[in-house]
Amino acid sequence: MTCFPTPPSHSSLNPPPMCGRYVTVSSIQAVEQRFNVQAKESWKANTNVSHGDHAPVVASDRPKEVQLMQFGFTPGWAKKQYYMINARAEGDKNAENDPSYTGAMGILDKPMFRKAIRSQRCLVVADAFIEGPEREKLSKPYVLYPREGQRPFALAGIWDEWCDPSTDERVRSFAVLTTVSNALTQAVGHHRAPVILDPDREREWLHPDTPLQDVASMLGPWEARQFNAYPISPSIRDPRRNGSHLLQAVGPRIWPEFTYEIHNTIDVFGMGESPSRKRKHASAQNQERQEQKDHSAASPLTWGHQGSLFD
Known part of the structure; x- marks a missing residue:
C-alpha cells in the first residue's frame, strides 16, 4: 500500500490548547552542519511554525537525515488525526504545574505517547520559540531565543506515522515535549516550558536503545540564563502569517x-x-x-544575518 501525505489547511484544524509556535529560519546548510546530517529536501524559513505545518526534524529512524514532518502528533494506532502539538513529560502527575516538581514522568505510561517515547524520538530543529502568559497566551506573546547565537538548537520531540483508513494517506507527525517552567518562562508568565536538549546528549536521545531512565533524565528544565526573551506583536496569533516582521520587538528584553x-x-x-x-x-x-x-534593552533580535533563510 502506498500512501502520500496531504498537508491540511489551517482553517481545517482546531486551534491548539496552549501556545505552540516556534521559529525555524537557519539555512539548510547551517542545519546540516549543526546536526551533522544531510537534507534530502528543502524548506522555507518559517517564523510562525504552527499545528499542521511541515517542519524539519531529525528522527530516530533516519538519524543522519533531515525530514519534514507535520507539527501535530497522531499515534499510529489512532482512527483519526489528533494534532497533539505537546506531550507533557510529567503528564497529570503535576496538576498544579509546580516548577519544583521532580516526581514521576507520566509520559512514560500514557497510551498516546508510551511507544514513541521509548523508540520514536526526534530532534525538532528550532531557532526560537513563542510563548505567552498562561491567561493571555498569544495575545501577549514573547519570542524566547538562545543567547550568544547558539542556534539552531533541538527541542525534544516524539514522532509516529499514521495512515488515514479512509484515504490511505500516510502522515508522519511529531510533538514537542514540555516540562516544568524555569526562571525565564516564569518571567514570561507561562507555567511550562519545552524540553531543550543538551547538544552533547542529542544522539543519545535519538538512539532507540537508550535506557528509559536515561531518556527520563533528559526531560528536566534547561538553564534559564542560556536564553532570553522579548515581547512581540500579537499578530503572530494568526497561523497564516509569516515573515521576519513578526519577530520585531515591541518592548525591552526580559534580561538586559x-x-x-x-x-x-x-x-x-x-x-x-x-x-x-x-x-x-x-x-x-x-x-x-x-x-x-x-x-x-529595546533593540530587536536580528534574524537576517548570514546563515539565515531570510538572506
Missing part, C-alpha cells in the same frame, strides 16, 4: 544584554584636571553607558 565599548583617552590639562572638569567628564561617561543600556 549589554555591549560595552572601551575608550582609552589621555587628557593633559596643565598641572592636572580640575574638579569641575572631572565631574563633567564622569557625567558624559555615565550618559554614554545609559544610552548603550537603553539601546541594548
Whole structure:
C-alpha cells in the first residue's frame, strides 16, 4: 500500500490548547552542519511554525537525515488525526504545574505517547520559540531565543506515522515535549516550558536503545540564563502569517544584554584636571553607558544575518 501525505489547511484544524509556535529560519546548510546530517529536501524559513505545518526534524529512524514532518502528533494506532502539538513529560502527575516538581514522568505510561517515547524520538530543529502568559497566551506573546547565537538548537520531540483508513494517506507527525517552567518562562508568565536538549546528549536521545531512565533524565528544565526573551506583536496569533516582521520587538528584553565599548583617552590639562572638569567628564561617561543600556534593552533580535533563510 502506498500512501502520500496531504498537508491540511489551517482553517481545517482546531486551534491548539496552549501556545505552540516556534521559529525555524537557519539555512539548510547551517542545519546540516549543526546536526551533522544531510537534507534530502528543502524548506522555507518559517517564523510562525504552527499545528499542521511541515517542519524539519531529525528522527530516530533516519538519524543522519533531515525530514519534514507535520507539527501535530497522531499515534499510529489512532482512527483519526489528533494534532497533539505537546506531550507533557510529567503528564497529570503535576496538576498544579509546580516548577519544583521532580516526581514521576507520566509520559512514560500514557497510551498516546508510551511507544514513541521509548523508540520514536526526534530532534525538532528550532531557532526560537513563542510563548505567552498562561491567561493571555498569544495575545501577549514573547519570542524566547538562545543567547550568544547558539542556534539552531533541538527541542525534544516524539514522532509516529499514521495512515488515514479512509484515504490511505500516510502522515508522519511529531510533538514537542514540555516540562516544568524555569526562571525565564516564569518571567514570561507561562507555567511550562519545552524540553531543550543538551547538544552533547542529542544522539543519545535519538538512539532507540537508550535506557528509559536515561531518556527520563533528559526531560528536566534547561538553564534559564542560556536564553532570553522579548515581547512581540500579537499578530503572530494568526497561523497564516509569516515573515521576519513578526519577530520585531515591541518592548525591552526580559534580561538586559549589554555591549560595552572601551575608550582609552589621555587628557593633559596643565598641572592636572580640575574638579569641575572631572565631574563633567564622569557625567558624559555615565550618559554614554545609559544610552548603550537603553539601546541594548529595546533593540530587536536580528534574524537576517548570514546563515539565515531570510538572506
